[in-house]
Amino acid sequence: xxxxxxxxxxxxxxxxxxxxxxxxxxxxxxxxxxxxxxxxxxxxxxxxxxxxxxxxxxxxxxxxxxxxxxxxxxxxxxxxxxxxxxxxxxxxxxxxxxxxxxxxxxxxxxxxxxxxxxxxxxxxxxxxxxxxxxxxxxxxxxxxxxxxxxxxxxxxxxxxxxxxxxxxxxxxxxxxxxxxxxxxxxxxxxxxxxxxxxxxxxxxxxxxxxxxxxxxxxxxxxxxxxxxxxxxxxxxxxxxxxxxxxxxxxxxxxxxxxxxxxxxxxxxxxxxxxxxxxxxxxxxxxxxxxxxxxxxxxxxxxxxxxxxxxxxxxxxxxxxxxxxxxxxxxxxxxxxxx
Ligand code: NAD
Ligand code: ZN
Ligand code: ZN
Numbered sequence: 428x429x430x431x432x433x434x435x436x437x438x439x440x441x442x443x444x445x446x447x448x449x450x451x452x453x454x455x456x457x458x459x460x461x462x463x464x465x466x467x468x469x470x471x472x473x474x475x476x477x478x479x480x481x482x483x484x485x486x487x488x489x490x491x492x493x494x495x496x497x498x499x500x501x502x503x504x505x506x507x508x509x510x511x512x513x514x515x516x517x518x519x520x521x522x523x524x525x526x527x528x529x530x531x532x533x534x535x536x537x538x539x540x541x542x543x544x545x546x547x548x549x550x551x552x553x554x555x556x557x558x559x560x561x562x563x564x565x566x567x568x569x570x571x572x573x574x575x576x577x578x579x580x581x582x583x584x585x586x587x588x589x590x591x592x593x594x595x596x597x598x599x600x601x602x603x604x605x606x607x608x609x610x611x612x613x614x615x616x617x618x619x620x621x622x623x624x625x626x627x628x629x630x631x632x633x634x635x636x637x638x639x640x641x642x643x644x645x646x647x648x649x650x651x652x653x654x655x656x657x658x659x660x661x662x663x664x665x666x667x668x669x670x671x672x673x674x675x676x677x678x679x680x681x682x683x684x685x686x687x688x689x690x691x692x693x694x695x696x697x698x699x700x701x702x703x704x705x706x707x708x709x710x711x712x713x714x715x716x717x718x719x720x721x722x723x724x725x726x727x728x729x730x731x732x733x734x735x736x737x738x739x740x741x742x743x744x745x746x747x748x749x750x751x752x753x754x755x756x757x758x759x760x761x762x763x764x765x
Contacts, residue, residue: 429763430548431743433484436474439744440486440547448544448552455504455555456496457512462546463489463571463735464746464759465602466666467514467689471541472747475691480541488514488539489574490546491567492764501555509561510553511574512539512546514713517554530715531582547740549764559719562727572602572733572758573723575713580607580662581722582714583685584614587660591615594658596651597636598674599665599688600627601750602758605734607662608634610722613730619651619658621665621673626756630734642670651677658682668692675708683707735760 428447431440450456468486470476491511494504504510518525518533525533537554539545544552561570580603589595593616597607600622611618612635619638620631628639638654640647651658657679663671664687671694675684684706686694696708714722725731734757738746746759 428549429740430485431740433472433486434482436472436479436482440472442741445548447550450496450498450552452498452500453555454498454552455494455501455510455558457490457492457510457551457553457558458495459490459492459546459549459551459763460567460765461491461571461760461762462487463575463602464743464750464761465489465575466750467575468540468547469747469750470689470691476689484540485544485548486540487545487547487551488512488516488541489571489576489760490539490551491561491571491574492551495550498555504555509567510558511561511570512551512553512558513574513578513719514538514541515557515715516543517557520556528715528717531713547743547761557716559716559723562723564727565723568735568737568760568762569726569733570723571760572606572735573726574719576602576606576758577610577726577731577733578714578719578722579603579687579711580664581610581725582718583607583662583687583711584610584616584660585718586709586711587662587683587685589614589616589660592617593660594619594655596621596655596658596661596674596677598661598663598670599667600631601664601753601755603664603687605630605634605757606731607664608636609731610725613725619655621647621651621670623753630756642673647673648676655679660685662687664688666690668694675706678706680704680706683709686710733758737762
């Protein structure tokens with residue numbers, strides 16, 4: 428099979444021909460029709476984070492496709508089922524986090540395209556219990572980004588505990604942020620968005636943001652605070668320390684600052700203001716299978732639609748270069764097998 432492979436951190440990916448994965452009894456083989464390109468894949472290929480993936484690596488955790496082979500013990504799925512393979516490739520199912528429904532916090536989890544081979548390939552072996560079916564009516568291309576960007580931002584908005592009519596600020600209107608705006612609007616929140624450039628401004632406004640602030644031009648914190656008197660929740664997907672600090676500085680008393688983006692940096696927080704203002708700063712990591720089902724349902728009902736541009740697996744190094752420059756509008760999805 429054809430796959431895009433990272434052999435050295437920081438180097439270009441190579442398109443290689445590898446053996447098709449062999450599946451174990453609890454697994455299924457998925458023929459990958461499409462895979463979204465998440466900024467996390469770029470962090471993975473650069474070795475940005477304290478826990479590094481094992482090389483060589485096939486990245487990709489927004490892979491969608493059809494089941495073409497079932498492991499011997501898999502009874503609840505069928506050949507031909509349309510599924511996606513998310514970042515949460517598997518969890519243990521019996522630790523305190525799994526039992527509490529917080530499987531995304533499981534210490535024994537595996538992650539697609541990080542600790543195990545992902546979906547930048549024509550085929551991917553997946554854990555039958557952790558893949559999620561794609562609802563009818565959603566194409567592979569439009570479903571792919573929901574398996575990370577969609578579920579992550581939907582979950583982060585839940586974590587913000589904002590209520591209908593509340594203000595939320597979305598920092599970073601990239602692959603994640605453009606879906607965050609749509610989920611926020613669908614959940615009844617009022618949205619302000621922060622990124623840079625006319626393309627991001629037009630996208631944010633089209634998707635329902637009531638105001639857009641350009642971090643290269645505007646006085647982001649003062650202007651958001653003037654308009655909203657401080658937001659009830661802020662979701663930071665920006666790959667930027669400055670964005671994180673601003674997302675903290677626009678939260679009103681008692682509000683929540685939800686950290687989602689993963690720049691490899693520290694975020695110093697003022698103790699005095701955090702204490703006196705009763706502000707919560709909380710991390711949010713992808714979502715559970717249940718969150719994913721809910722997030723897909725919003726899209727199946729037409730409330731949320733990923734803005735995508737289709738490219739090929741062979742384009743991956745150019746896609747990463749554009750992503751680093753912040754020049755992608757929406758999500759790039761690579762069409763893989765047809
Ligand atoms: P992306 O490259 O598509 O989007 C990032 C956006 O941030 C770009 O539009 C860029 O212009 C914007 N940006 C940069 N600096 C900014 C600033 N100061 N203020 C506002 N916006 C700014 O990336 P993505 O795929 O949306 O991923 C974003 C981040 O989220 C990455 O670090 C990724 O690893 C992380 N991520 C986290 C989770 C999670 O579960 N927590 C899941 C997926 C991705
Ligand atoms: Zn567990
Ligand atoms: Zn991702």
